[in-house]
Amino acid sequence: MYYDNELKALRKSGRYRSREVVDNSVLDFASNDYLGLAHNLELHNATCKALSKLPLHSSKASLLVNGYHQIHKNFESALCEANGFEDAVIVGSGFNANIALIESLVRRGDTLFMDEKYHASGVLASNLNNLHVEFFSHNNMDELEDLLKHSVAKRKIVAVEGIYSMDGDIVHKDIFSIADRYDALLIVDEAHSSGVIGDKLMGAFDYYGVDIKQNYIKMGTLGKAYGSFGAFILASEHIVEYLINRAKPIIYATSLSLYDTLLAHNALIYMLKNVEFLKGEIEQRKEIIFKELGIKTEALIVPIVIDDNKKVIEIRDELKRQGFAVGGIRQPTVDKAIIRVIARLGNSCEQLRELCINLAKIKI
Secondary structure: OOOHHHHHHHHHHOOOOOOOOOOOOOEEOOOOOOOOHHHOHHHHHHHHHHHOOOOOOOOOOEOOOOOOOHHHHHHHHHHHHHHOOOEEEEEOOHHHHHHHHHHHHOOOOOEEEEEOOOOHHHHHHHOHHHOOEEEEOOOOHHHHHHHHHOOOOOOEEEEEEOEOOOOOOEOOOOHHHHHHHOOOEEEEEOOOOOOOOOOOOOOHHHHOOOOOOOOEEEEEEOOOOOOOOOEEEEEOHHHHHHHHHHOHHHHOOEOOOHHHHHHHHHHHHHHHHOHHHHHHHHHHHHHHHHHHHOOOOOOOEEEEEOOOHHHHHHHHHHHHHOOEEOEEEOOOOOOOOEEEEEOOOOOOHHHHHHHHHHHHHHHO
C-alpha cells in the first residue's frame, strides 16, 4: 500500500497513533475541559431552551454572507466587555484562528517572531506564503528583545502563548513591555490560559493586570475551559476590520454554530458569576499536585517527563486500567515523551489525589 513504510517506521519508533472512542467509565484527566463545563447540564439545557425558540438552528453561511447572527454579536460584545478589548470576531476553531491571524497579518516586508514552542497551527501558518519568521528560545525575553532591536522589518509581529499547552508554564510578564518598546503587534494565544488564570479567570492579560493597547491581540478557544467548540479573536477595531477583510478562515468558512456560540456565552456568564469559587477549586488542585508530585504549576496542566515513547504508553495504559485517563504525549508534539495530567475541576480533589499517588508509584 501507499504508506506502509511510513506507518511501519511510526510503529517502530513508538510514535504510532490511533483513534480510541472515549471510555466514560474512567475518570477524565486527559482532556482540556479545565473547568468541567463540558459536563454541566444546566448550561446545555439553557442553551437548548433558548435555541428552540429561534426560527432556525444553523448559522447557514459565512459571517460575511448572511451567517452573522445576533447570537454571534452578543457573544463578541460580552467577550470584549470581560477582557477589555475594542472588538472581537468568532471563528471555527483555535487552529483556524491561528491560521487567520498569522497568514493575514504577516505581509511582505514584515517579520514574525515566534516562541519555539508555539502551537503547531501557528507554525503551519508561518510556513505559508514564504513568510519571514524568526523563532526565539522558549520564553527567552532577552533573545526576543535582541531580535527586535536589530530588526529592519516593516512590521514586527510577536506570537506567544498565555500558557503553553505541553509545559504548562506562563508567558513571561515582560512580553508586553517589550512589544510596546519595539512597536510590535503582540499575538497571545490564550487557548490554555483563558478560564484558568487571572483575577477574573480571563487569562494572561488578566493575570498580569495588563492595560489593553492597540497592538495587543488575544486569541482564545471555546473547546477547553468554555466546554464548547470554536474560538475567538480579540483586538482593536482596526485589526478586526482588517481580519474580516483578509483572513481566509473567516471569509471562506461557515460561521460558528449557534449552539456552540450560545453555549460558550453561557459558560462565560457562569465563569464570571462563580469566579471566586472556581479560583478556590483551582488552587486546591494545584496544592494537591505539589504535595503528591512535587510539581509547582500556575496552570492545570501537569507534564511529567518520561523520555521514552514506549514507556509513556505503558504508563498511560496502566493508569487507564486503574480507572484514570491521562495523556501520553510523544514526538513531534513534545521533545521528550511526557505523561500529561489535566487537573480538571470535573473530577474531585480526592480523585486527583488518588491519581497522583498511583502515578508516583508507577513512575518510581
